[in-house]
Amino acid sequence: MARTNPVWRRLNIAKAKIAFASMLLFVSHATPVAAEWIDGKIVILQGLDKITARITTLTTAIDAPLRFGTLELTVNRCAFRPPEETPENVAFLTILDRGHDPSLAPKSVFTGWMFSSSPAVSAMEHPVYDITLLSCRAQ
Numbered sequence: 470m471a472r473t474n475p476v477w478r479r480l481n482i483a484k485a486k487i488a489f490a491s492m493l494l495f496v497s498h499a500t501p502v503a504a505e506w507i508d509g510k511i512v513i514l515q516g517l518d519k520i521t522a523r524i525t526t527l528t529t530a531i532d533a534p535l536r537f538g539t540l541e542l543t544v545n546r547c548a549f550r551p552p553e554e555t556p557e558n559v560a561f562l563t564i565l566d567r568g569h570d571p572s573l574a575p576k577s578v579f580t581g582w583m584f585s586s587s588p589a590v591s592a593m594e595h596p597v598y599d600i601t602l603l604s605c606r607a608q
Contacts, residue, residue: 506548509605512560514542517599526603540578540598541565547605558585558605564593 514527516537527542529535535542547560560583565575579593583602593600 506559507551507607509547509549509558509607511606511608512544512547513603513606514544514560515601515603516540517601519597519599536567537600538598539567539569540595540600541567541575542600549605556586558602559583560602560605562600562602564600566595 510531512529512531514529516525516527517523518525518538525537527535527537529542529544531544531547533543541564543563545561545563547558549558550556561581562579562583564577564579566578567575578595579600581591583593583600584590585602585604588601
């Protein structure tokens with residue numbers, strides 16, 4: 470009897486499925502549980518003025534409005550991973566464009582989460598300025 474017999478073939482497929490399932494079970498138990506996020510109090514952002522090509526490092530506290538050109542940035546929350554985890558910083562920002570005329574109402578430019586590891590995931594769309602999250606710190 471050759472091993473090309475359909476019964477042998479089904480038996481080998483069943484063995485392979487059992488081996489794969491046990492491997493998945495082992496990997497799922499061997500993977501450590503992800504650590505919690507650490508809330509930050511200080512946020513470091515990078516601002517780019519596309520007209521002058523100047524890059525500015527901006528440091529601000531949570532809920533403290535910060536001006537960059539005509540923009541007003543407010544960081545509502547930031548968090549970061551512990552050092553033993555994969556590096557990641559996140560911040561929830563509200564960005565308004567105040568313009569050059571103070572009598573005009575501010576225009577909302579961006580509201581949402583920014584990620585330091587992948588800034589293109591949720592980038593701010595503005596013709597003159599670009600804001601990127603660099604890091605979030607506890608102090």
